[in-house]
Amino acid sequence: MTVTNAVSGTNVHEVADGIYRINTPVFFEGGPGGFSFNQYLIVDGAPLLFHTGPRKMFALVREAVASVLPPERLRHIAFSHVEADECGSLNEWLAAAPEAQPLCSGIAKLVSIDDLADRPARGLEDSETVDLGRHRLRWLATPHLPHAWECGMLFDETTQTLLCGDLFTQGGAQSPAVTGADILGPSEAFRRSMDYYSHTKHGDAMLERLAALEPHTLACMHGSAWQGDGAALLRALAVSLHE
Structure with missing residues (x-):
């Protein structure tokens, strides 16, 4: 892990x-435990940033991206849905990367x-697929999974990586970059405390479709990236949402 800003801890x-997690821990005055914001940079012939950050x-x-590649090389600025942490700095990124294009759902x-x-x-x-060079998304x-009409996710078929947005959001500011430990328990405790899921009636079918990608x-x-049997974890989430 490379710390790119000693003050913020980014x-x-x-x-x-070829997929880099950019993480910034945050602490809220008077709040418990802190939180974290992640963006994912895919380095390829046509580099992509998933989530802009607020x-x-x-x-x-930008400083973190520059530690991996020149920001002006970016060709895609992608995000799951319309929220400040997903696309709040979209225009700043379009200025920094003159050849980049926003990438989102047709509805967004x-x-x-x-x-x-x-x-x-x-x-x-x-x-629909997006070819970056080696990576095919x-x-x-x-x-509405977990929320927002325009919501969607990107799956990198090359590395079997699901850019899953707000699924499995974990609280806390000091989580490891990657873990194979339980994130369902912590993420479900966080969800139940805030109830930020839409409770769409199509949730089971969409989670099963994601699980089928293995x-x-x-x-x-938010929180650690996770590695392991993603299909089993997604199906466990579907069960937990009914409890």
């Missing part, structure tokens, strides 16, 4: 071949991003 760690974290995330492009962003987005339809529409790495947006 750090970079390669969690799969606008006020742009300088920290239609209802939000083509108005919010300084350049038009590429809106992905369900199962597939867009999986997951409306991911090896789950690139979580």
Whole structure:
């Protein structure tokens, strides 16, 4: 792991071949335990950043990206759904990477991003693929899972890595970059305390579709990335959501 900012603790760690987790721990005044924000950088012929981080974290995330590759090399700025930690610094990234394009769901492009962003987005339809060079990504529409109509996830078929956004969100600020330990228990405790899932009636089917991909790495947006039997973990999440 490389610490790229000693003051914030922002750090970079390669969690799969060519995929780097950028992590910034945060502590809220008067709040318990802290939290963390992750972005994922895929280094390839057409590099991709998944999640921009909040606008006020742009300088920290840019510094971290620059420790791996020149930010202007980015060609895709992708995100799961429209929230500040997902795409809050989108326009700052478009300025830093003049040849990059926003990458999101077709719904996000239609209802939000083509108005919010300084350049038009590429809106992905369900199962559409994006070739970065060595890495081939597939867009999986997951409306309302865990939340937001426009929600979706990217699956890297090359490394069996699921960029799963807010699934398996873990609290705390000091989690390891990658773990094979239990994250279902901590993430479900966090979910139950805030209830940020939409409770969509299609959740079981969407989780089973993700499980069928048999991911090896789950690139979580908050907390540790996880490695192991991703199919079993996703199915365990489906069971837990009914309890």
